[in-house]
Amino acid sequence: MGSMRYFPQRQDAGQAQAERLRGLGQLAASIAHEVRQPLAAIALNADAALRWLDHDPPRLEQARAALALVASAGSHASAVLRSVHGLASQSPGSHHTFAADDAVHDMLQLLRAELLQHAIHVEIQLQPGRPPLCADPVQFRQVITNVLMNAIETLRHTHGRQRSVLLSSRLDGGMQHFSIADNGAGIAPQAAGRLYDALYSSKPGGMGLGLAICRRIVDAHGGRLWHAPGAPHGSVFHFTLPSQ
Numbered sequence: 001m002g003s004m005r006y007f008p009q010r011q012d013a014g015q016a017q018a019e020r021l022r023g024l025g026q027l028a029a030s031i032a033h034e035v036r037q038p039l040a041a042i043a044l045n046a047d048a049a050l051r052w053l054d055h056d057p058p059r060l061e062q063a064r065a066a067l068a069l070v071a072s073a074g075s076h077a078s079a080v081l082r083s084v085h086g087l088a089s090q091s092p093g094s095h096h097t098f099a100a101d102d103a104v105h106d107m108l109q110l111l112r113a114e115l116l117q118h119a120i121h122v123e124i125q126l127q128p129g130r131p132p133l134c135a136d137p138v139q140f141r142q143v144i145t146n147v148l149m150n151a152i153e154t155l156r157h158t159h160g161r162q163r164s165v166l167l168s169s170r171l172d173g174g175m176q177h178f179s180i181a182d183n184g185a186g187i188a189p190q191a192a193g194r195l196y197d198a199l200y201s202s203k204p205g206g207m208g209l210g211l212a213i214c215r216r217i218v219d220a221h222g223g224r225l226w227h228a229p230g231a232p233h234g235s236v237f238h239f240t241l242p243s244q
């Protein structure tokens with residue numbers, strides 16, 4: 001994504017206006033991209049809650065659990081709105097120390113309905129006893145979600161084997177290392193080298209913003225984001241973020 005400068009200097013009025021409109025267009029696209037998943041989680045879980053309440057007798061525990069997810073997705077969506085705006089204006093983000101693996105579990109909960117819908121098996125290998133992560137918690141959730149969404153999107157089209165995702169975390173030379181492996185189609189040859197470019201997508205209707213946003217977030221934390229082919233299928237995305 002190009003830098004978003006809302007108030008550029010030393011330009012004539014026309015150029016400045018065009019630049020501002022371009023920045024606003026990028027901001028709108030990024031917001032649309034980043035709130036899509038939490039909004040989908042709200043709709044799916046609200047529907048589920050209504051169905052539990054329509055049972056005779058109503059299944060209150062299940063309805064309550066679904067509504068708790070609606071609330072959590074709603075507050076994540078509004079946090080994401082603030083975060084995307086902050087990223088666009090290149091503000092440093094709000095760094096906290098927090099347990100990364102709790103955040104990983106929260107995001108998996110929000111993606112649960114989609115994972116179930118596409119019969120995707122998730123395996124989790126989180127190294128216990130790691131120190132807390134030192135990062136912006138909302139941005140960390142955005143990276144996990146965007147990489148997982150890509151895994152779900154490739155796996156939706158994968159047939160003839162159990163669809164699976166392996167999510168792992170470990171401490172690696174003072175940095176926390178996360179990896180998300182899927183056994184989907186792997187990186188298309190025409191996509192190699194362009195994955196992290198804003199607006200590049202090999203999918204019909206894809207916005208091509210997920211990995212560009214992830215790279216921006218990880219870079220801003222002094223971490224690294226990269227990928228490798230999976231064995232025997234799919235791909236593995238890795239990223240590192242600073243530990244306390």
Ligand SMILES: Nc1ncnc2c1ncn2[C@@H]1O[C@H](COP(=O)(O)OP(=O)(O)O)[C@@H](O)[C@H]1O
Binds near residue numbers: 201203207208234
């Ligand atoms: N897990 C994956 N498996 C295969 N290809 C992937 C995967 N993740 C990303 N890609 C490739 O990277 C491109 C860019 O991803 P992204 O920036 O998230 O945009 P989008 O998902 O909208 O296409 C995708 O269109 C796809 O070609």
Ligand SMILES: [Mg+2]
Binds near residue numbers: 150208
């Ligand atoms: Mg994507």
